[in-house]
Amino acid sequence: MITEKTSCLLCGADDAEIMASGADYDCETTAQVFHFGRCRSCGHIYLNPRPTAECAPEIYPSDYYTLDASHQPDGWSIMGRMKDVVVRSRLRAFMRGVPHGGTVVDLGCGDGALLLAMRRERPDARLVGVDFAVSAGQRQKMEKAGVVVIESALETAQLPENVSLVIMNQVIEHLWDVDACMEKVRSCLRTGGMFSVCTPNTDGYDRPWFHSGAWGGYYFPRHLNLFSREGLSRYMERFGLRVTRRNSLLAPLIWMSTARALQLRRGWPRWARLRDGNVFFLVLFCLFDALALMLGQVTSNQQVVAVKE
Template sequence: MTAQIRSMSTACSGCGSQASTIVATGQDYIYHGTEDNFRYVRCDGCGHFYLNPRPDISQLSLMYPANYGTFSNRFQGRANLLGRIKTIVNRKRLKGVVAHLPSGGRVLDVGCGNGELLIALRQARPDLELFGLDWHFPVETRNTLERQGIGVIEAPLEAAELPAQPFDLIIMLQLIEHLWEPEESLRRLVRALANDGRLLIETPNTDGWDRRLFAGCAWGGYYFPRHLNLYNFERLAELLCKVGLGIESQRNLPAPLIWVYSLQGAVQASFGWKSSLRKLFGVKNIPLIAAFAFLDSAAIAMRFTTSNQQAISKKI
């Protein structure tokens, strides 16, 4: 059974304008929690991309059902290889930042999901104080993290009570796009950073070269109805500077899962969600994911913009 998600019209979170142009319409092609149609718009004032209307925050349990990837056993079996690869890749991307953390440094992973990255950080740097924040932790996940000495904060970021002692590093991997109030949420995190503390963000990039292939409905970066705000390099940098952060680096990253989600969406938009073709483009198809990772890596080498980006910024 599917449910209807209660949604409300909203203004641009970038500049407050009500004027916008529809750029895409689509459905929840991944979890099929609802048959509702959703639309992505581009602000006529500043060019920001956002979901409008967007689900009310009270609809979290419908947007993120029990079988949502980081809440369930969806990545068991062969797909566990993807989880291990993902952890290795994330550790490599964080290595330079983590290496500069002081002994006993404090790290917060916002939107930590099943906590795999925090557990990997615990193994790499046992001296660090680690905390994970997410709106929901299954009991098994909570128990696993607490056994590792990792603090757990269970609440939406917009309402979370953060520890008083500041953090040296805050990580937001594929999270800012899920926020109802990205600017205010970032301001809260900046206040929670130590002087010279860093914020590391990874998020989809609307300038990705592959978005043009699926722009009208199926691009995986839309991730209907969970991605509420999307950025390119310029708009993300503007937001980070606006909340008191200085940009240290921005770079393109491979986006193999966005490719997979795009293909899933395209098949379903054309043939329906029960089409057997969609099974070819699932997260368990490791060779396909590896192929898209290679394709995007080659695109980056040729200075193309991909559908995934990283920004490292410092409190100023």
């Protein structure tokens, strides 16, 4: 795989100490070892060197879960229901900020689950989903619900204007050109429009236990930038976005990746390793995080909401 050297996204410095190393434990697309460095000037954590953008087809194989409908839980399975509950609870917080007929853009919409749930609650809203690859089945499902689908790299997508809400769920950490994407977001939002970002949180209580490489938030080599709560807030403010809310979210999928990384590092065979659809462990990990939240801890998954000034 072709890799490139990079520098700190937050401060531009070129001086980082290696703090975590690992391979692609989740998709096993390469045996290559990658490293996260911590910037000595500002503390930001980033993959360096990282795969070049041209490697995207290699590290996002065609059966990558957001692309392949066969991995999507249907509405009747327990997984499907759990996902639906999570999606709905996230929606409620947003929709009050979207005026009648307002536009909502989901950057990195994946299977479109969030937009489809939104459509049920808000038939009046103009909904737009953007992703670098959308399967024919998902496109059909979204378009049938009146969702506009744009298949494009997020950094170069032609977005509508005067947008009331932009959502980026578990996407910012994957981007090669985060500045370009943030510039897009800033310019498409109306004044007073909201921007919501969900991404792993390097402040999570569980990261110190697995910090040298097994922590699921590393997700080698697809996560390129990892943000602390402070780092993400400061970064968003650079684009004229005032942070109004910061939450900890449950992080069962990060726990699943952590468990898989530990299993792989210990040489467990593929059949014995945890799968994302293992409901027992998903619920168990949700309970871990719920307990941690009750004890006042910060989890490994965060949401930051900002308003365009």
